Amino acid sequence: MQDTNLTAATRRGFLGAVTAASYSRILGANDRVQIGFIGYGLMGARHVEDFKKLPDADLVGVADVYQPRVEQGVAACGPHCKGYADFRKLLEVKELQGVVVSTPDHWHALATIMACAAGKDVYVEKPLTVFVKEGRWMTQAARKYNRVVQTGTQQRSGKHFQEAVRVLRAGHIGKIMSVRIGSFRNIMPGFGVTPEEQPPAGFDYDLWLGPAPKRPYTNHRALYNFRWFWDYSGGQMTNLGTHEVDIVHWALDTKGPKTVASIGGRFALTEDDGETPDTQDAIFDYNQCNVLVSIREASAGRRMGEGGFQFFGTKGSLAISRMGFEVFPDMKIPANNQIPNWSNPAGHPPRTRDFKPEPWTTPLKMAGSSDEQLELHARNFVDCIKSRHKPIADVEDGHRVSTACHLANISMRLGRMVKWDADKEQILGDKEANAMLERPYRKPWDQVLRSLL
Numbered sequence: 001m002q003d004t005n006l007t008a009a010t011r012r013g014f015l016g017a018v019t020a021a022s023y024s025r026i027l028g029a030n031d032r033v034q035i036g037f038i039g040y041g042l043m044g045a046r047h048v049e050d051f052k053k054l055p056d057a058d059l060v061g062v063a064d065v066y067q068p069r070v071e072q073g074v075a076a077c078g079p080h081c082k083g084y085a086d087f088r089k090l091l092e093v094k095e096l097q098g099v100v101v102s103t104p105d106h107w108h109a110l111a112t113i114m115a116c117a118a119g120k121d122v123y124v125e126k127p128l129t130v131f132v133k134e135g136r137w138m139t140q141a142a143r144k145y146n147r148v149v150q151t152g153t154q155q156r157s158g159k160h161f162q163e164a165v166r167v168l169r170a171g172h173i174g175k176i177m178s179v180r181i182g183s184f185r186n187i188m189p190g191f192g193v194t195p196e197e198q199p200p201a202g203f204d205y206d207l208w209l210g211p212a213p214k215r216p217y218t219n220h221r222a223l224y225n226f227r228w229f230w231d232y233s234g235g236q237m238t239n240l241g242t243h244e245v246d247i248v249h250w251a252l253d254t255k256g257p258k259t260v261a262s263i264g265g266r267f268a269l270t271e272d273d274g275e276t277p278d279t280q281d282a283i284f285d286y287n288q289c290n291v292l293v294s295i296r297e298a299s300a301g302r303r304m305g306e307g308g309f310q311f312f313g314t315k316g317s318l319a320i321s322r323m324g325f326e327v328f329p330d331m332k333i334p335a336n337n338q339i340p341n342w343s344n345p346a347g348h349p350p351r352t353r354d355f356k357p358e359p360w361t362t363p364l365k366m367a368g369s370s371d372e373q374l375e376l377h378a379r380n381f382v383d384c385i386k387s388r389h390k391p392i393a394d395v396e397d398g399h400r401v402s403t404a405c406h407l408a409n410i411s412m413r414l415g416r417m418v419k420w421d422a423d424k425e426q427i428l429g430d431k432e433a434n435a436m437l438e439r440p441y442r443k444p445w446d447q448v449l450r451s452l453l
Contacts, residue, residue, distance in 0.1 A: 033382050036061035036099045036120075038087040038111055040073035042224065043125050043152070044102035048076045050378040051100070057382055060096060063087035066223070067202030085204060087111060091118040098148075098385050101125060105239075106212045106232040109134035110445060112395075116145040117452045123381045125152035126246075127238035128398040130231075132406050132437040135399025136425060137453055142395045144453075150381045150391035151398025153246040155322065157376035160368035161247060164318060164325045168251040172361055173327060174314030176252070176289055181244040181309040183236055184296040190272030191228070194219035211441035211449070220273055228274030235276025236295045237262075238405040244309050245284075246393075246401040247320070248291055251311070255422035256404050257284040257291070262412040268298035282408035293408065315360035324367040329359035410436045 035057050037044055044064075051057050062073030063084035070083040084090045090099070091114060101111045101124040112124045122142075128151055129135045142149040155161045168176060196216040199205040205217050212231045215221060226232040227239055249256075264280030278297035283290060308321025316329040336349040377393070384391045403425070410433055411418050419428040427433040441449055 031386075032056050032058055033385050034058050034060045034093075034095050034097045035382075036063070036090050036093065036096050037073060037077070037102065038063050038090065038099050038115075039102035039104075039107075040064045040069040040076075041102060044069075044073070044100070045076065046374065047100045047102055047123075047378065048073065050374050051382075052077070053375060054378060054382055057378075061090045061093060063090040065204040065208045066200075086207065088114070091115055091120060096120055098123065098381065102152075104208070104226045104232050105234070106130045106226075107210050109138050110211055110441070110449060112138050112149060113141040113449065113452050116141040116147040116149065119145065119147075121148040121150075121381070121385045123150040123152065123378070124395075124398075126242045126398060126402070127234060127405065128242075128395070128402040129406070130233060130238075131439050132403050132425065135395075135402055137449070139395050139399055140453060146388075148381070148384045148388065148391055149395035150377070150384065151393040151395060152377070153243060153393045153398060153401065154373040154377040155243055155247055156250065156393045156397075157380055158322065158368050158373040159376075160324050160366040161320070161373070163366055164320050165247070165251045167327065167364060168311060168313075168318060169253070171313075171315075172364070173311065173316045173318050174360065176311055176313045178289065178312040179248050179291040179309065180294075180312070181241065181248075181292065182294040182296070183240045184294075184299065184301045186296075186298055186300040188268060188298050190269035190274065190278075191220060191225055192271070193273045209442070211445035213442060218273070225274070228272075228276050230275050233276065234405060234409050235280070236297065237277075237280055237282065237293065237408050238402065241282075241293050241295070241405050241408070242401055245291070245293065245404050246397070247309075248286070249397065249401050249404070252286055252289060254286055256400055257286050257407065257420055257422075259285040259417055259419050260404070260407040260411050261417040262408040263415075264295070264412050277412065280408070280412060282411070284404060284408070322368055322370040322373065324365065326366075327361065327364040329361045329363055331357040332360055333357050406437075 033056060035051055037048060040062050051059060059077035059081050061082050061084060062070055062077060064070045064073060070085065074081045074083040098121040099115050101108055101122060103111055105127055108124050109129050112122045115122045196218055199217045208222055221229060233239065260282060262280060262282035264277040266277055267279045269278045280295040282293045308319055311318045316327055318325055318327050334352045334355060337351050337355060339349060380392050407418055407420055414433055418430060418433050421428055
């Protein structure tokens, strides 16, 4: 939906429905985009598969701190791909035009900034940051170096998400007053406890830590389970909540909430070594629209329909997930007719008789595809590398939604509501909370950051 130029460069169009092999043969060198991958874990491997489907993308490099993953990534990318144990060597490749950052969260910001400074465009996974100010630094770097930076909030590329946002903005369900978002599962009793030990062979733990604090190695502090430690992540509020809160921001066209209040903690998963909450509820005030985000890691509950989340308006509701959306109209029924009619005492509000309910709006339904969202997001990134247009999930958008999720965690950890000034990017009247908007980087990465901003 966004189509703002970064430069005056002419947009090149997609050449039509041809096979990847034939398309590769007819494209000139200037039409092809050289892509590298920083991080080859769960999402990095998926991104390789999606970019391989793009006939105008050459997958030329994979960098990871764990050598077995480098080898897996190179094999997946094909014979023209080279492996790197240090992503800085990948950034030195002159022909490289774009990188896909799928590292743990605590590396997203600095890797993006370093790539921008090296003249590379960036597709960086969500959540964009581990603390608020990183997102502003990333946005500044993208603008300073005139780079395309796409956030990995892939739902923006889903056609049904785009149509749902259009429907919501057009007022189809009336004035939106409330949104309910939930992510529920049961992983009891958790992932257990892993001891302090030496990192496995072929794993550069110091580089994996990067700007994060120095900690003894344990298996859970690296690779997948880093998500449950505050040094590297914001738990499920930032890991999963980012996707849905992003659609709220998009539909409401907002910079962020006015206030955020959150409660929660690690109530059930007390026999593993994770730190982030297994139970959390956050309420965001978006100027007469309340947004509730609920996280459950130790109780799956009962799923309603296909899951997803719901927008509530004065004419009906819109339920949406990665598999599609549906509008459920409310019925026009006089207020007095909705009062229980068990009896009719003197002075009781009179009911409208012979009334026939009718819907406030029309039902709508549209299917979606999770695979399509990922593939189209990759397509959008490559197109924007060529056109110099802003991507559909620009770094500024990613920063704003990550900020909202961080504010929920700050509120929960302090035990009080926070008031947010989205223009000044400050928490109002709370010095302790404001101090949590930024964390120090470990040396020498703090010096690297300062040299690039």
